Amino acid sequence: MQMNISRSQFLKQLGVSVAAFSVGGSLVEALGQMSPVLSTPTGVSGDLKPISVNSGPGFGNRLAITFDDGPTPGVTERVLTELKKRDLRASFFMIGRNVKNNPDLAKRVFDEGHELCNHSYTHPKLDSLSDDRVREELLTCQDAIYKATGYTPVWLRPPYGAFRNKSHIAKDLGLGIAMWSVDPRDWAQPGAQRITDTIVTQARPGSIILCHDLHMQTADAVPNILDRLLDRDYEFINMSGFLGQPYVA
Numbered sequence: 156m157q158m159n160i161s162r163s164q165f166l167k168q169l170g171v172s173v174a175a176f177s178v179g180g181s182l183v184e185a186l187g188q189m190s191p192v193l194s195t196p197t198g199v200s201g202d203l204k205p206i207s208v209n210s211g212p213g214f215g216n217r218l219a220i221t222f223d224d225g226p227t228p229g230v231t232e233r234v235l236t237e238l239k240k241r242d243l244r245a246s247f248f249m250i251g252r253n254v255k256n257n258p259d260l261a262k263r264v265f266d267e268g269h270e271l272c273n274h275s276y277t278h279p280k281l282d283s284l285s286d287d288r289v290r291e292e293l294l295t296c297q298d299a300i301y302k303a304t305g306y307t308p309v310w311l312r313p314p315y316g317a318f319r320n321k322s323h324i325a326k327d328l329g330l331g332i333a334m335w336s337v338d339p340r341d342w343a344q345p346g347a348q349r350i351t352d353t354i355v356t357q358a359r360p361g362s363i364i365l366c367h368d369l370h371m372q373t374a375d376a377v378p379n380i381l382d383r384l385l386d387r388d389y390e391f392i393n394m395s396g397f398l399g400q401p402y403v404a
């Protein structure tokens with residue numbers, strides 16, 4: 156059943172019934188904290204549990220498409236061009252080192268209205284590092300993105316989704332943890348057609364779709380991914396439009 160609601164109704168519901176669109180036990184618990192979090196005027200309270208999501212609201216017909224591991228010269232531009240042609244917004248979880256090496260490309264992503272997010276500085280398995288090293292990876296990435304764009308990300312995606320026992324560090328830095336619900340495994344380069352089919356078959360209202368602006372195959376797939384999801388009347392929305400800004404009033 157599809158619900159037709161206005162944007163203001165959507166935002167209102169987001170504030171009062173966040174637990175309704177979550178999946179997984181710990182996530183329900185974490186999202187239950189979002190209402191008080193959203194009303195916290197400044198900073199991050201030590202009492203709040205880390206915010207972690209792998210999908211957005213299931214009402215309405217919205218989804219988020221996300222691109223990890225860029226910016227990658229030659230690939231990211233192609234993704235941007237296809238998004239711009241259709242006037243769509245996405246979220247880019249950037250590797251800080253890549254931002255430092257390609258600041259103009261990171262700035263272009265930002266200038267074209269997409270949300271920039273943290274994907275660590277060197278893409279290690281964060282849960283195998285000390286807390287100090289994790290903090291350094293996250294902060295150095297924040298710094299690289301800020302230097303290139305003037306924007307400070309509010310969402311983190313840990314590389315490989317590996318973040319066991321580290322989520323308190325993200326919370327300390329004011330970063331919500333954004334996992335995903337649709338994974339076409341495009342990093343394994345199964346072919347553009349298969350990437351597209353997997354995404355279109357698995358997409359649901361509320362999906363967070365994981366892609367990588369790292370390989371040409373993904374860029375090849377993007378036009379069809381976008382067009383086929385648009386054919387199904389999906390609205391594309393970035394992470395903070397979807398879920399609000401974690402820990403921010």
Ligand SMILES: [Zn+2]
Nearest residue numbers: 223224314315
């Ligand atoms: Zn990655």
